[in-house]
Amino acid sequence: MSQEPQPFQFGPDDLDADYRAGTPVWDANKPHTELIRVFEEYRLRPETVLEVGCGTGADAVWLARRRYEVTAVDSSAIAIERARLRAEQQDAVLRFVLEDAFVFAQSAGQFDFVYDAGLYHSAREKKLEKYLDMLWRVTRPGSYYLCLAAAPSEPIENGPPQVSDDEIRNELGRLFEFVHLRPIRLETSNPSQNHPAWSCFMRRPLVGV
Numbered sequence: 591m592s593q594e595p596q597p598f599q600f601g602p603d604d605l606d607a608d609y610r611a612g613t614p615v616w617d618a619n620k621p622h623t624e625l626i627r628v629f630e631e632y633r634l635r636p637e638t639v640l641e642v643g644c645g646t647g648a649d650a651v652w653l654a655r656r657r658y659e660v661t662a663v664d665s666s667a668i669a670i671e672r673a674r675l676r677a678e679q680q681d682a683v684l685r686f687v688l689e690d691a692f693v694f695a696q697s698a699g700q701f702d703f704v705y706d707a708g709l710y711h712s713a714r715e716k717k718l719e720k721y722l723d724m725l726w727r728v729t730r731p732g733s734y735y736l737c738l739a740a741a742p743s744e745p746i747e748n749g750p751p752q753v754s755d756d757e758i759r760n761e762l763g764r765l766f767e768f769v770h771l772r773p774i775r776l777e778t779s780n781p782s783q784n785h786p787a788w789s790c791f792m793r794r795p796l797v798g799v
């Protein structure tokens with residue numbers, strides 16, 4: 591596996607090419623600090639976890655090593671292959687699924703904690719309804735959802751699509767209640783390209799929104 595960070599080439603749907611070219615800039619190759627912070631801050635102990643758009647699995651493996659029952663799905667074969675290798679190297683037991691997350695969600699069941707670092711901000715542009723349908727299917731009342739998405743507070747050259755706090759409130763707020771929506775910096779494979787992002791932590795209400 592090449593570890594040379596590549597210039598950011600944000601493809602439309604199929605990110606296989608970006609993985610094939612080496613280490614895409616979004617792949618920090620370590621668990622996101624914000625994921626760890628949220629687990630510590632809220633003392634989360636979910637039994638079941640789903641990560642959508644798991645990439646090469648650093649976050650999913652971190653979660654699995656904490657003994658949660660983790661399922662992680664990505665549509666890139668190369669990303670999943672690298673994720674499986676990472677899990678093997680770290681003795682982590684979890685389920686990686688190579689599939690479109692929107693299709694997987696049709697039969698995946700519900701999870702206590704759903705996590706997304708970097709899928710929502712691009713999927714929302716053309717597939718918002720599909721994305722929301724997926725979230726609804728994979729959660730139950732009381733489930734938590736953490737989403738890390740690029741924020742527009744500064745320009746990101748050739749970076750991921752950015753989403754405003756109002757857009758998040760209008761879109762994800764249709765389904766869930768906010769626990770917090772706070773600015774962070776999203777780590778990438780090149781610290782000089784770490785970019786402004788949102789940490790959007792939500793809970794599905796026990797009764798309808």
Ligand SMILES: C[S@@+](CC[C@H](N)C(=O)[O-])C[C@H]1O[C@@H](n2cnc3c(N)ncnc32)[C@H](O)[C@@H]1O
Nearest residue numbers: 605616617643644645664665666690691707708
């Ligand atoms: C910006 S990358 C983030 C990857 C990983 N979460 C990380 O932080 O390194 C977005 C990921 O979503 C995956 N993806 C895009 N569309 C998808 C879909 N419909 N179903 C599953 N995965 C998808 C891509 O293959 C890619 O790995």
